[in-house]
Amino acid sequence: MRLKTRIITMLMLLMCLSLFLSGQEKEETASLCGSRLMLVCLGILCVLLVGSIAVIVYMSMKTTVQQTEINDLIKENERVTEENKMMQNKNKELSRERDDLNKTLGFIQKFDDFPVKDYCSDEGCKPCRTDWILFQGKCYLFYDKPDPWKSWTGSRTFCQDKHADLVVIDDLEEQEFVSKNLKFYYDEYHGYWMGLQEVNNTWTWINGRADTLGFWMKEALGTSGPVALLIPERNLTENWDKADEVFKNKFICEHEAVIWPV
Template sequence: MCFLSLTVGVIMTKQKANLSELMEGMRVLENKTAKLSRDRHDLNYTLGVILNFSSFPVTEYCPDKKCQPCRSDWILFQEKCYLFYEEDPWKTWEESRKYCRSKTADLVVINGLQEQEFISNHTNSYYDDSHGYWIGLYEKNGTWVWVDGRNDTLRFWIDRQLGTSGIYALMIPGSDPTHSWDPADDMFLNKFICESEVLIRSK
């Protein structure tokens, strides 16, 4: 009887050990499955970004055959890429938007104070205090609307109008970020900011 009890005890101990190993194996498989699912989701996202291009600029995104989130000369911030256009000639709002869209991007849409401060920190005053950077905000039927179709709720307008009135928004460098937008006419030539999706999202 003692021998039988010992044998049963040994068998139960082995079964517990086997069950513990099985459970650990299942946890490992679940982790691997979750990682594969995330990788597949990220690859599908990247493919979606690539398919937006009529001709994907491989050398700009993948110099030395190693891909990066943003093209060369673009700056990464919070899963978006930004181009601060500083070249001559400066452009009207419509010309600026056309340029951004030729890069499979658009004029920047500002979603909050952090993004506004980031942009403010990457722009410099030039020419005079009424020149700035075009952003993707314009007036439509008396309402300020972003190029993605959403109404503006931030209202980071400058306290006093600097230039002529207009229906397109300029961000004036060197101003308090919460009071730095100024309405301007489209014939006014300025620098501008493009924004695009990242190619590769951070893990």
């Protein structure tokens, strides 16, 4: 900005000097020494003007080069940032795969002899065994064998022998899924055992979590007891019944689905 101002000033001086010299030439009494002095000044101003223009051109070129370098650095920074995001996403994906593999390994290690044929065939491996149903990362077995059925304790032992346990219902979605897979059998008093029991006057799931859903029937069907049944063909949010654990019923087993490497 200062260089431009200086050039403008010198141009104005040159114009004024030119006008002055023109006037001087017309004067018959002009001094030769004065004319020479003016010519010297004009030469100096021309040199300064040319130098200033050269400086401006140089600075402009330098600024252009610097701006190009800055733009290149910005693009490089954007590229590195994008690569970093991709690496972070890849790292998260690998971490999930590692966790899934560790979970699968932990499940397999529960077996003395893992039943590969129950999970895998020539077409590949499944997350659940035959006759088990997959839902939201878990496998469910709705025990549907004919009488004799099992007590609450006997049902839980059966599930644990399968490296599972009686079902724990976490939310309304799971309650809906389970209820839709119940089948009426024998009479209205029979249902499916689930992993809910009364402990110190608090209804508690077998994983230690206190129940907060409370999908109880408004009236108990039979003898009330310390464990819970799911009754088929009832209102979705009113189909739990309190029963004595010695009664024989069908039941629902549950375990985490097996995640096989792709």
